[in-house]
Amino acid sequence: MSISNKPVKGFLLDITGVLYNSDPNTIGRVIQGSVEAVNRLYAESSIRFVTNESTRSRKHLFEKLTKLGFTVKEEHIFMPCIKICVVKEFEDLDTNHPNCVLLGDAEAGFTYEAMNAAFRVLHETSDPLIVTLGCGKFYQRIDGPCMDVGGFTRALQYACDARIITIGKPDEQIFKAAVDDMGLTADEVVMIGDDIVSDVGGAQKAGIRGVQVRTGKWRQSWINHCIKPDLLADDLRSAVDMLLKKQ
Amino acid sequence: MSISNKPVKGFLLDITGVLYNSDPNTIGRVIQGSVEAVNRLYAESSIRFVTNESTRSRKHLFEKLTKLGFTVKEEHIFMPCIKICVVKEFEDLDTNHPNCVLLGDAEAGFTYEAMNAAFRVLHETSDPLIVTLGCGKFYQRIDGPCMDVGGFTRALQYACDARIITIGKPDEQIFKAAVDDMGLTADEVVMIGDDIVSDVGGAQKAGIRGVQVRTGKWRQSWINHCIKPDLLADDLRSAVDMLLKKQ
Numbered sequence: 001m002s003i004s005n006k007p008v009k010g011f012l013l014d015i016t017g018v019l020y021n022s023d024p025n026t027i028g029r030v031i032q033g034s035v036e037a038v039n040r041l042y043a044e045s046s047i048r049f050v051t052n053e054s055t056r057s058r059k060h061l062f063e064k065l066t067k068l069g070f071t072v073k074e075e076h077i078f079m080p081c082i083k084i085c086v087v088k089e090f091e092d093l094d095t096n097h098p099n100c101v102l103l104g105d106a107e108a109g110f111t112y113e114a115m116n117a118a119f120r121v122l123h124e125t126s127d128p129l130i131v132t133l134g135c136g137k138f139y140q141r142i143d144g145p146c147m148d149v150g151g152f153t154r155a156l157q158y159a160c161d162a163r164i165i166t167i168g169k170p171d172e173q174i175f176k177a178a179v180d181d182m183g184l185t186a187d188e189v190v191m192i193g194d195d196i197v198s199d200v201g202g203a204q205k206a207g208i209r210g211v212q213v214r215t216g217k218w219r220q221s222w223i224n225h226c227i228k229p230d231l232l233a234d235d236l237r238s239a240v241d242m243l244l245k246k247q
Numbered sequence: 248m249s250i251s252n253k254p255v256k257g258f259l260l261d262i263t264g265v266l267y268n269s270d271p272n273t274i275g276r277v278i279q280g281s282v283e284a285v286n287r288l289y290a291e292s293s294i295r296f297v298t299n300e301s302t303r304s305r306k307h308l309f310e311k312l313t314k315l316g317f318t319v320k321e322e323h324i325f326m327p328c329i330k331i332c333v334v335k336e337f338e339d340l341d342t343n344h345p346n347c348v349l350l351g352d353a354e355a356g357f358t359y360e361a362m363n364a365a366f367r368v369l370h371e372t373s374d375p376l377i378v379t380l381g382c383g384k385f386y387q388r389i390d391g392p393c394m395d396v397g398g399f400t401r402a403l404q405y406a407c408d409a410r411i412i413t414i415g416k417p418d419e420q421i422f423k424a425a426v427d428d429m430g431l432t433a434d435e436v437v438m439i440g441d442d443i444v445s446d447v448g449g450a451q452k453a454g455i456r457g458v459q460v461r462t463g464k465w466r467q468s469w470i471n472h473c474i475k476p477d478l479l480a481d482d483l484r485s486a487v488d489m490l491l492k493k494q
Contacts, residue, residue, distance in 0.1 A: 110359040112394070119394045123385065126468075137406045138370065147359070147366045151402035159384045159398040221373075 004209065004230065008243050010046035010182045012175065012208065013038070014193035015061070015077075016053065016139055017216015018236050020068055023142040024107075027064055031215050033237030035069045040240060042071065048178040049077045050191065052134030052149075052168040052198065054104030078178045080104075080133045080168030099125040101162075103153050104133040110152050119159050128162035135166050136198050140217040169195075170202025179208065190230070192239050194218050201227040211239050255490050257293035257429040259422065259455065260285070261440035262308070262324075263300065263386055264463015265483050267315055270389040274311055278462050280484030282316045287487055289318065295425040296324045297438065299381030299396075299415040299445065301351030325425045327351075327380040327415030346372040348409075350400050351380040357399050366406050375409035382413050383445050387464040416442075417449025426455065437477070439486050441465050448474040458486050 013019065019038070020028040041047040049072065053061060062074040101118045122128035136148030157164055168174050179189050186207035193199020194216030203210040204227070212218070212229035213236055233239035260266065266285070267275040288294040296319065300308060309321040348365045369375035383395035404411055415421050426436050433454035440446020441463030450457040451474070459465070459476035460483055480486035 106359075108359045110362070112353075112355045112357045115357070115398075116394050119385065119398075120391055123392050137408075138366065144367055145370050147363050147402070147406045151362075151366075151406040154405040155394070155398035155402035158401040159394045161384075 006187055006209075008045070008190050008209075009188040010048070010179065010184045010190075011041050011240070011243075012048050012050045012178050012189060012191040012203070013041075013236070014169075014191070014195065014199050014216075015049055015051040015065070017194035017218075018192060018213055019065065019070060021140060021142050021216065027067055029142060030068050030070075031235060033235060035071075037237045037240040038070055038072065040244070044244060046182040046184065047076065048182060050169060050174055050178050051077065051079050052105070052136060053079055054133045054168075055107065076181075078174055078181075080174055099127075100129045100131060101156065102131045102133075103149055103156070105149055106152070107146070110147075115152065115155065118156055122156060122160035122162050128160045129165065130156055130162045131165045131167060133166075134168040134198060135164075135170070136195060138217060140194070145217065169193075169198040170205065172202070172206040175203055175206040175208055179206075190243060192233075192236060196222045196225050196227050196229070200229045204230075211243075213239060253434055255292070255437050255456075256435040257295070257426065257431045257437075258288050258487070258490075259295050259297045259425050259436060259438040259450070260288075260483070261416075261438070261442065261446050261463075262296055262298040262312070264441035264465075265439060265460055266312065266317060268387060268389050268463065274314055276389060277315050277317075278482060280482060282318075284484045284487040285317055285319065287491065291491060293429040293431065294323065295429060297416060297421055297425050298324065298326050299352070299383060300326055301380045301415075302354065323428075325421055325428075327421055346374075347376045347378060348403065349378045349380075350396055350403070352396055353399070354393070357394075362399065362402065365403055369403060369407035369409050375407045376412065377403055377409045378412045378414060380413075381415040381445060382411075382417070383442060385464060387441070392464065416440075416445040417452065419449070419453040422450055422453040422455055426453075437490060439480075439483060443469045443472050443474050443476070447476045451477075458490075460486060 016022050019034045020030050022028045058077050058079055065072050098121045101122055130153055132153040135150040137150050138145045138148050179186055190209045190211050191199055191203030192211040194213050200210030200212050209230040211231045213233050215235045263269050266281045267277050269275045305324050305326055312319050345368045348369055377400055379396060379400040382397040384397050385392045385395050426433055437456045437458050438446055438450030439458040441460050447457030447459050456477040458478045460480050462482045
């Protein structure tokens with residue numbers, strides 16, 4: 001598998017499963033070589049981070065990366081948080097009478113009570129709408145794979161016959177925002193991620209080459225997935241080595 | 248709306264939302280006239296109960312109905328419990344290495360941890376299978392509508408790309424078992440329920456006339472539902488009055 005010869009002038013990186021593996025009890029564990037790879041990209045190319053994480057603020061995520069040993073700029077992290085995207089898109093919503101549910105990463109917060117409270121809001125509206133921060137099936141934690149927000153979105157959609165709007169990967173907007181921020185065009189950029197649908201498929205739909213790493217949630221069965229990555233690499237370091245060497 | 252003139256020789260009744268409304272803190276509240284309607288059906292016709300409830304055993308449900316003032320026979324309650332259906336259908340399953348998840352009513356038991364444990368079983372199998380006791384969207388409790396097992400089934404299906412087998416309404420088997428038990432044929436029977444899909448649609452697919460009551464989870468918007476009941480009645484008593492009067 002080889003990537004097209006168009007020069008790569010910028011890199012978009014997923015965070016969890018590419019930079020580190022998350023853990024429910026600690027801040028997680030760095031994936032070998034990824035700190036050096038990020039440093040190299042900051043020195044030799046352009047780099048932005050594109051994540052659907054929404055359990056905490058961008059500042060919190062930035063501090064976590066710093067603690068893990070990464071040198072990054074907070075403003076280079078693109079995430080589908082309310083402040084950045086949602087308010088802008090839905091600023092005419094009447095918030096006194098909720099008619100829309102915003103779903104993000106909640107992990108243990110996905111209790112029956114919380115789901116049912118969201119269900120009741122949607123159930124009472126004539127045109128129920130779920131705004132979801134990504135549609136991931138699962139993510140990889142050190143203790144094992146964990147259900148992601150996508151499934152809980154489908155649960156509510158089914159129960160209420162709701163419409164879904166996805167903000168964040170694989171929706172194009174978040175990729176485009178990060179590409180624009182680098183002053184590049186989509187075909188000059190690669191996206192490196194561990195999710196075949198949200199990262200690779202989403203990037204490709206936005207005209208960006210998609211690189212699949214074999215870390216994080218990577219599964220061997222994805223070899224047969226209908227989405228075909230432009231490049232398959234062992235890990236971030238290996239992907240960066242291959243892509244910078246070519247130029 | 249009028250039901251076909253074929254005589255009605257037997258009645259299948261849904262339980263929650265038809266006989267009583269459930270409540271999270273008490274045993275629930277009888278829907279007016281339903282005790283008398285059940286007595287009348289036992290005296291003048293044939294009657295069976297068809298429910299997807301699975302939080303407790305049949306014995307428990309029987310005792311609950313008795314406490315609420317209903318006079319019923321325990322063996323007339325058909326529910327998709329493991330003992331009745333699943334073991335028979337899946338008796339060749341190797342239970343040492345789980346490769347299938349059985350989903351039933353869990354209400355507050357649908358925690359993130361429980362969902363994730365089920366997800367991990369499915370995630371590890373090459374052909375993940377969910378057996379679900381019904382696919383209800385929601386049910387009506389006295390304190391408001393509540394998400395039913397259907398949504399949680401979809402959540403797991405999405406996260407794992409699993410196949411789903413439904414046991415219980417709207418699957419035909421449970422209706423057929425109850426009809427056979429009365430020694431009748433499908434076209435001699437009506438199903439009375441509050442769920443347009445599980446009760447009315449399910450019955451109709453099995454060749455049974457479906458009666459929708461305006462109690463329990465009934466919603467006015469179902470007037471436009473693609474499933475059209477054979478009869479729409481205010482409540483169980485009204486349905487029984489209309490159907491017994493015709494004969």
